[in-house]
Amino acid sequence: MNYKQLIDKLSEQTGNTKTRTKEILGDAVTVLTEQLSDGKGVSIPDLGTFSTKVTEQKKVYNPHYDAYMMVPPKRVVEFSPAAGLKEEVKFLDSGDE
16 A cells, blocks of 8 residues: 555545545654654554664674774664554465465
8 A cells, every 4th residue: 555545545434635634644644753753652552652772883894895884873763563453464364475
């Protein structure tokens, strides 16, 4: 499902216009992004939890230059799905492959 299909489906299910649905989804993504960039987590029931963690500085080999280089620490986003979501996507139907 792409962004347009998501907007269409949400608009259909909520009864909002596609324009209004796009605004609401955009606002939700903005709030989620702001919270994560501040280092705070976001928990959405029945979906899961978005959080951040800081990776350590590490030494990696770059074969292009045949040398080691240091990768600085950075903050990365993690997603932990809710139990209900895990259970829902756990099993494949015969036609899903």
